[in-house]
Amino acid sequence: MMFELVWLIPFIPLCSSVLLMLTAGNLPRLLIGSLGVGSVGIAALLTLITGIYFMAEPVPFELTLWSWMQVGNFAPSVAFYFDGLTLVMMSVITGVGFLIHLFSTEFMDQDHSYARYFAYLNMFVAAMLILVMADNLLLLYLGWEGVGVCSYLLVGFWYKNSANGQAARKAFIVTRIGDTAMALGLFLLFTELGTLDIQAMTTVAKETWQVGDNMPLIACLLLLGGAVGKSAQLPLHTWLPDAMAGPTPVSALIHAATMVTAGVYLIARTNGLFLLAPTAMMAVAIIGIATSLMAAFTALMQSDIKRILAYSTISQIGYMFLALGVGAWTAGIFHLMTHAFFKALLFLGSGAIIHCLHHEHNIFKMGGLRSRMPVTFWSFMIGSAALAALPMTSGFFSKDQILLQAYLLPGMGPYFWIAGLVGALLTAMYSFRLVFIVFFGKLNIEPDRDTGWRMAIPLTVLCGLSLIGGYFVIPVQAVFPPLSDEHPALWVEYISILVPVIGLLLAYLIFHSRQLRVDGIVDSKIGQLLHRFWFSGWGIDWLYDQLFVRPYYGLSTMLKSEPVDAMYSLIVAINQTFNQLLSEAQSGRMRWYIVSMVFGLLVLISLALQISPEVL
């Protein structure tokens, strides 16, 4: 039976990773590459087979490997839970993961630490698979932290540059803040519900708690803390743009397609809890849309190709959060999948550009690459179209669903919808700004090579997926509560379709044909100020630096000299003072000793007589 072998899917990349670590780069390069790519390939194949079996008979399946630990009634197992949602996530991870591994073999071809790279990358795939397959929150947390560490290792992969190390540590610590909130959420859930098994927990929660109770609200907000950390949402998003310091395929896999969407997965997976806490759902939606807008404005100002994509990722995940918050679970996961396709495509495309352009990141130094790198150009065209949600691309289907569902939410719905439209407009603008600046205009730097087949194949496949991904039907109906069949008015749909096209037009007019002059606005004082403000990501990094980082450094430096020890030093000092005083009395002269003894004796005797004269 296929399902009993699902443990192989994370296990094979894990084995490959351990093998690569143990051999420490002493294998031939071809073998290293084959191990790295092959293990994920096999995992993808197994996922495919499992998927086929599952689609034939879509019944959720549990597989317990062993009891992890058992202390009293706390008994989490190393167990996997397999349903439609798991299948979608696994397909994305192994499928997109395989393509990115293949791409990496060319991208990292010249690197010394070829084996280390694939060891980390395979480890990441294994941890991410464990995250989505976990049947209890503790095992999920294992995968969650595992991907965090892999992300840290890969962002800081080129360790000799300390800026990379800085970015890697920032990524880890900022997400760790969220992770700690999530851990507290786990403690709360276990203390209140007595289990961490996701399915059992949801059932117990529904029996114990009423909709709108405080407990589920707190628990969901804590879980949300973990999700915003991992998925780079406000207020914990600041690590993702810096995390672009890692190799570009890493950004594609970890910081676009898979790990950063773990937060979305977590909320979707625990939807039973979130449904009990409408306030938490609202928080998810507000965080999502706020992040989405914030990041879109910032993306419009960036000049580093990878930072544009990073902010775009933050913005798109914001849409997924919006979807989850308004209860459009399926749409959220659907957008997660299509986003994985087109964002991986864009990142790999940018990787190809960076690879062929001597590690140039600044888009204003590029230009006219359309004819020189045709595969990459078309990848970017298709990827940007999907990102901007132009009709008939995959992004269109998913984003449209989100916006329409948001519109239907009673109360806040139309506002979410309008904000979402503004975001969509900006998305179209920044994505085509990138395309026009990099691929059109005059050639600035001549690429020293074109993409090889190992880069071209993943790009082509992802192009295909970005185009047709919208027609996939994801098997998650059974996982989420059913939606109402309501449809918004037709004009709402038309506007939703029209907005991205307007964005594209604006981008064309401003950044390509230059018919729309914006220099006046940009060069004005307010324009400059806004530009700098948005360029720096709304000054949030600066704010955190002032609020948290500097005080922490200050506190730590202050305590470095151990104020507590001063207390003990005081005791020592008092002792030393007495020691000095008493050693003065130790003059070494015998006569002085005798005289003091005699006087001491006299004093004692007279005291004794004073107290009890009757002894005389």
Added chain:
Amino acid sequence: MEGLNVPLNHILLVSSLLFAIGMLGLMIRRNIIFILMSLEVMLNSAALAFVAAGAHWGQPDGQVVFMLILTVAAAEVAVGLGLVLQVQKRFKTLDMDYANRMRG
């Protein structure tokens, strides 16, 4: 009991005087020989008091202790004179104020 019948108080007075003289010598003399002699005087003053007390109470204990003091004094002199020789050798003087190497 025949013989001189000196009252106990008188003997104790002499003993105290001797003790005071010894102690005074101990306090003011600097020469180690005199210090030892003063010590000797103090020991003997105590011994005298013991003997007198023993005679007064008609007990042999006083004399026993006297014997003990005698031995202690002899031992003390032996050690003391040895020290005197060493002091003379090291410091070329018998002035104890110069032998203050134990100053803290």
Added chain:
Amino acid sequence: MVMVNLILILLVGGVLALLSERINENMPRKIALGIVVIDLLYFLNHLLAMPEFNQLQTPLVADPSTWIMHFKADWIPAFGISIELALDGISLLMVLLTLVLGAVAVSASWTDVIVRRGFFEANLLWTLAGVLGVFMALDLFLFFLFWEVMLIPMYFMIAIWGHENRGYAAMKFFIFTQASGLLMLVSILALVAVNHSATGQWTFSYFALLNTPMAEATSHWLMLGFFFAFVVKLPVFPFHTWLPDAHTQAPTAGSVILAGILLKTGAYGLIRYAVPLFPDAAMEFSYVAMALGAAGVVYGAVVAFAQTDFKRLIAYSSVSHMGFVLLGVYAWNELALQGAVMQMVAHGFSTAALFMIAGSLQERLHTRDMREMGGLWHFMPRMGAVAMFFVVASLGLPGLGNFVAEFLVLLGLFKVDPWMAVIAALGLITGAAYSLLLMQRSFQGDLNPKLADHGLVDFGGREMLTMAVMMVALVGLGIYPQPVLDFAEPVLQSLLETTP
């Protein structure tokens, strides 16, 4: 008798190592390693041969016959002092940890110690003997004796083979431990006296002294005597200041033993004595103790962050990690206690390994100052990878032993006091901050051009083997901690029953 032999082998082995120096100066380390391994094998062999070992029964705290092993012989019968040793699940874990880390420590001293090797190995073995005694003695007088026995050779190890500021560090270590030990001695004597006036019998036996009836105020004071001795050893904020100095100045093997094993005697003492002997007083005191623990977790982590000395940073990380143990003990429920025991074992391995890495760096670079390191991964990739492993272990990566420990402690603590758990959980964030900084400053970052001249040699076979033992142990504890939990479980159950 097995338990007596375990200690005797080490004591006699120490003398052998001392004498063998006259034959060949490389002999002592071989003998020391042999002795520790023989001791370990002897212990394992005996354990596995015990028929009842496979089905651990729940021991009654006050009934030694239900323990795994028990040995009693008269020593000073007039005062009810006997040589009483006993072994339950927790002591068993600690004895195993001691012997394994003992072997690791000998390995750490292999090339590190170059003068008076015989005396060094002898001190090492005698310390181990003392520690084993502490973990197995159930007569309070004997316990105190071993408590002192493990201290003195350790003092010599720091004072003779330590680094530049060894005299100060050794003295500080000695005075802190000694002063707190005296408080415990006073408490022990007072407890025995109280017991004597209640029952008319002189006895120092743990089993007899449990359930000694006493006035509330008395029990508070006596409990504090024990508490101080143990928290100074653990160490707990604000009694920790001896530890950074002692760890930094001690030779590598000394640091390994100090951090890996000696600190655990404090935790063991709390679990074995401070709470069960005075259950009511301890429970009333638990909030203060937990507050100290939480303060230690955060304080240690914050101070570690600012350190520039490699070993000092690890030392402060120990302060932080031991805060979790104190929290676990005083949360006093099964989850938290299991976490505390787990933390004792896992921290033993992770810190011992980090100290060994620090020692290897010092041996190669002749400095512990991280400002003079940087980019070492380039020269020593194996050492870098190993360091990375233990760094992520110490910051609590799931799948490794330390995570299980911290998670259980916090989970148990959350039931008792959620806010305390929130404060302690800050340690997870700050822990990540200093751990990764350690990695950044030493192994990653810009290459320090001066380092290239040192002719840096990567980890060799002996070092990799030692590290591998500890890595396997941590992974094992992380993904299948059940054996350790099973050993501790019956003991903790019965201990929990001693308190209201």
